[in-house]
Amino acid sequence: MKDNTSLERLLSYILITGVLASLILSFLGLVLYYLENKLRLEISFSDQSILLLDRFFSQAIQINSHTFLSISILIILFTPYIRVITSMIYFMKIKDYKYVFLTFTVFSILTIMFLNY
């Protein structure tokens, strides 16, 4: 059996980095929300609290709970996408072309899907 250990270690680092970055930003965002909300933790639903990519990227970066929590959610959303790219590069490096093809197919399907939006 071909040894995948370095790929496993690499993917584990990527996943841990994504998870920890998201957790830290989420924690900071929730603390800011608590302070902005006059020390209350109740939530309500409004158009302003929706995560919209175009609105997020068109606004200047502000230090508030919305920014921190949006980045935290985006990191979690795109962590699997980054791990596919990493796997593809890894299989290219070890010249395992069967798995380059498989990972490239997954990467292409996801990319086409994102671009369609």
Place this chain on the structure above:
Amino acid sequence: MDVLTLILISIPSGILGAIAGLGGGVILIPLLVTMGVPIKYAIASSIVAVIATSSGSAAAYVRRRLSNIRVSMFLEIFTITGAIIGAMLTVYIPSKPLYFIFGLFLIVSLIFMRKRISDELPFNEKQDRLSSWLKLEGDYFDEKLGMMVQYKITNALWGGIGMIFAGLAGGMLGIGAGIFKVSIFELILKMPSKPSSSTSNFIIGMTALAGASVYLFSGLLQIYLVAPIVTGMLIGSMIGARILNKLSNKAVRIIFIVILLYVIIQMMYRGVMA
């Protein structure tokens, strides 16, 4: 409803999700709806939470070689394709028969899973040509058994077809469909319980990403709802990932069967009420 409550109810969902190989959406959505969260926001939040469970638990599973990377890479193509087709078909197909079709699949899984409940490890399976060509095999150290376990995957093609079905279920019902994936791993691909749960966890992040992007671009992600849920699920999934390898395969299967039974009842209820 407040941030702390959301974090606290998400932690057990993350733990159970990580152990049973599910995203935890099937547990979380009914809880959120009961708390008064509109169903569309509950589903959208839960699908992001599935990615959180997947990444949180897979970080540990991959390092311990419990998640099988090659099996995941091969099957992801099928499950993502199924998820995208499923999401597109939802508009055209009424939901009532769907609950019964997917519910029936789970009942069959339950029957076969019950038969295998006391098999600690699968017998040495003869690999078919495709599985062998794709090198679909693996090993891991089982902490409960105190030994290295080697296994070989078989029926790769049928597993792929099964994953399309799991993807369809995920896309049509707005869930990560881990419950379908674990059944396919165990019953078709003949994978041991622990790698089944952890490889399912690894893959569902990708299936859920396909679904989550739809909700992201449709403006259904309420950040003050999603963020605490994701936080709780991440914490829960990291705890769950530490527990899994200490359990016996039989215990993992029993936890899975209990959740399976709950999902079947939920699905039939929804089918009747739809």
